[in-house]
Amino acid sequence: MNEPVVTVRGLIKKFHDVAVLRGVDLTLRRGEVLSVIGPSGSGKSTLLRCLNQLEEVDGGEIRHNGELLGIETVKGKLMRLRERDIVRQRRAFGMVFQHFNLFPHMTALENVLEGPTQVRHMPKTEASELARAELGRVGLASHANHYPAELSGGQQQRVAIARALALRPEIMLFDEPTSALDPELVNEVLDVIRGLAADGMTMAIVTHEMNLAQEMSDTVVVMDQGQVVEAGAPQQIFLAPQSERTERFVAKLHAAQQK
Amino acid sequence: MTRVTDAQRPTLPSTELTTPHIGRRRLSWWIWGIVGVIVVAGAIDFMVTTPGWQWNVVGAYIFDPEILSGVFYTIWLTVLSAVCGLIAGGVVAVLRMSENPALRAAGTVFVWLMRAIPALVVLLFVFFLGALVPELTLGIPYTDVTLISVKTNDVITKFTAALIGLTLIQAAHVGEIYRGGILSVSKGQHEAGGAIGMTRAQSMRRIIMPQAIRVIIPPLSNELITLFKNTSLVSVIGFTELLTSVQLVYGRTYQTIPMLLVACLWYLFLTSIAMLGQSALEKHFSRGFVRRSKVQSLEEPA
Ligand SMILES: Nc1ncnc2c1ncn2[C@@H]1O[C@H](COP(=O)(O)OP(=O)(O)O)[C@@H](O)[C@H]1O
Ligand SMILES: [Mg+2]
Numbered sequence: 001m002n003e004p005v006v007t008v009r010g011l012i013k014k015f016h017d018v019a020v021l022r023g024v025d026l027t028l029r030r031g032e033v034l035s036v037i038g039p040s041g042s043g044k045s046t047l048l049r050c051l052n053q054l055e056e057v058d059g060g061e062i063r064h065n066g067e068l069l070g071i072e073t074v075k076g077k078l079m080r081l082r083e084r085d086i087v088r089q090r091r092a093f094g095m096v097f098q099h100f101n102l103f104p105h106m107t108a109l110e111n112v113l114e115g116p117t118q119v120r121h122m123p124k125t126e127a128s129e130l131a132r133a134e135l136g137r138v139g140l141a142s143h144a145n146h147y148p149a150e151l152s153g154g155q156q157q158r159v160a161i162a163r164a165l166a167l168r169p170e171i172m173l174f175d176e177p178t179s180a181l182d183p184e185l186v187n188e189v190l191d192v193i194r195g196l197a198a199d200g201m202t203m204a205i206v207t208h209e210m211n212l213a214q215e216m217s218d219t220v221v222v223m224d225q226g227q228v229v230e231a232g233a234p235q236q237i238f239l240a241p242q243s244e245r246t247e248r249f250v251a252k253l254h255a256a257q258q259k
Numbered sequence: 260m261t262r263v264t265d266a267q268r269p270t271l272p273s274t275e276l277t278t279p280h281i282g283r284r285r286l287s288w289w290i291w292g293i294v295g296v297i298v299v300a301g302a303i304d305f306m307v308t309t310p311g312w313q314w315n316v317v318g319a320y321i322f323d324p325e326i327l328s329g330v331f332y333t334i335w336l337t338v339l340s341a342v343c344g345l346i347a348g349g350v351v352a353v354l355r356m357s358e359n360p361a362l363r364a365a366g367t368v369f370v371w372l373m374r375a376i377p378a379l380v381v382l383l384f385v386f387f388l389g390a391l392v393p394e395l396t397l398g399i400p401y402t403d404v405t406l407i408s409v410k411t412n413d414v415i416t417k418f419t420a421a422l423i424g425l426t427l428i429q430a431a432h433v434g435e436i437y438r439g440g441i442l443s444v445s446k447g448q449h450e451a452g453g454a455i456g457m458t459r460a461q462s463m464r465r466i467i468m469p470q471a472i473r474v475i476i477p478p479l480s481n482e483l484i485t486l487f488k489n490t491s492l493v494s495v496i497g498f499t500e501l502l503t504s505v506q507l508v509y510g511r512t513y514q515t516i517p518m519l520l521v522a523c524l525w526y527l528f529l530t531s532i533a534m535l536g537q538s539a540l541e542k543h544f545s546r547g548f549v550r551r552s553k554v555q556s557l558e559e560p561a
Contacts, residue, residue, distance in 0.1 A: 023404060049450075054453055054454065063260075083458055083459065084458075087457070087458055088454055090453070090456055091456050093454075094299075094454070095450075095454035095455075097447060097450070097451065099447060101445075101447040101450065102451070102452065103448065103470075103471055104464055104470065104547045104548060105469050105473075105546050105547040105548070106547065114455060114465065115455035115456060118457065118461060118465055119455060119456040119457055119461075119536035147546075147547040148547065148549060149548065163455065164454070164455070165457060167455060186559050201261070201458060
């Protein structure tokens with residue numbers, strides 16, 4: 001097995017004193033595709049958002065290649081990092097949101113260019129080449145000059161993926177990347193994600209897509225009420241679940257898929 | 260899915276295919292049209308035939324140097340207090356959205372005061388500030404260290420009082436407009452900025468502000484047009500902008516109505532120009548929010 005890239009130990013996250021993550025443990029290895037499934041409200045999005053520090057963590061630790069994320073030890077106490085350091089640590093992660101969150105005032109190309117030019121300070125021509133290549137990778141080279149409002153949901157999500165990839169992240173995080181899409185647009189996005197998996201990208205994907213979780217992932221993690229209920233290979237989770245809660249949730253997914 | 264083939268489509272006589280379609284005009288359309296024509300005709304008749312307007316006096320004064328000087332000072336005061344107000348409004352917005360509770364409270368109290376007190380009263384207060392605080396001192400509070408100290412009445416002239424008063428009022432309104440615009444941009448946009456490695460400041464500048472400005476421009480333009488008209492309030496402290504210069508003339512000549520008409524014509528003219536500017540700005544900042552009918556697609560590289 002490859003070496004761990006991200007390790008999560010005893011992660012706790014509260015919103016207004018309500019614990020939403022209650023001691024989550026997780027290991028993400030290099031080149032691994034990890035799917036996170038579980039009922040709505042179980043804390044899947046919060047977990048992803050903690051990984052790239054869009055949320056501040058209340059307890060436990062996240063390490064990336066051994067480095068503690070978001071905190072440092074100062075005179076024996078754990079202090080939150082300054083923004084500068086958080087921004088630096090975040091660069092290892094690319095994030096794709098359920099609702100795309102493209103910048104509506106920029107064209108597809110400008111969306112993808114924004115990170116390389118503004119954050120990485122890449123020269124214009126080099127960045128432009130890179131951005132066009134990334135748009136090409138998601139099959140949208142011809143739509144570079146379209147604004148998000150002029151693209152379908154599936155196309156917008158593919159631009160969002162290109163935008164994240166343009167920063168050359170080590171790990172890609174997907175939060176229900178196809179949930180906001182019309183059914184006929186789901187596959188074009190799944191194809192892009194499959195392509196990334198084939199290229200060996202390390203990914204954590206929150207999803208309700210059984211297909212995605214079943215065929216693509218190396219590991220499936222089942223969450224419920226802020227905890228990891230079960231983690232294992234897809235065959236185990238979907239065919240021989242160890243926990244009763246997993247069994248119930250998988251049965252529900254199956255039922256939903258039949259419809 | 261059932262397809263309608265050409266053979267199944269009902270065929271239309273050829274005249275129905277070539278005649279353009281027109282909307283149905285109801286009786287009410289005609290009634291309101293006629294009412295409109297009568298009202299407009301009456302208004303024109305009133306403007307032209309009523310001798311009290313004294314159009315000859317209007318003509319004689321509209322480009323009178325005294326009036327033009329008033330027009331100039333109205334514009335000058337508007338521009339200066341607009342610039343100061345737009346900047347000070349930024350400060351107010353930053354205070355109101357600060358994470359520091361003391362700063363937030365300061366912003367809230369300021370906005371509350373400026374909204375609750377009538378503009379006219381604020382102007383009078385600033386003008387008579389010397390009666391309340393004879394000396395303005397810059398130093399360290401509760402110590403004897405003084406950096407600058409000046410007599411209030413040396414600083415507060417009719418002009419500076421007008422400028423400061425209008426700026427204060429503007430700052431509160433503009434600050435709230437900025438804040439509303441920034442809050443109107445969804446949280447997901449901040450996060451998307453963060454996710455591509457931007458700092459909060461970078462997200463603000465590159466992502467949030469360009470979108471907020473689209474929401475901000477219409478109320479901000481209205482605010483500036485209101486400011487332009489509000490400059491007439493400073494006649495209460497005797498600064499000779501347009502209204503005051505008109506008042507000075509009719510104070511001598513007693514030609515009140517035609518002189519007020521002169522002022523109206525200038526206000527109408529200048530406001531109309533400002534409105535043209537407004538619609539041009541709105542169009543400019545709508546980038547990405549209106550679907551263009553035609554998008555240049557690039558050729559897919561082979
Ligand atoms: N910003 C927030 N403020 C307060 N509560 C939140 C916030 N974000 C998420 N929650 C709560 O945390 C719980 C987990 O949410 P989430 O991680 O979005 O679940 P999932 O993605 O599994 O559906 C939910 O009960 C949700 O209401
Ligand atoms: Mg979620």
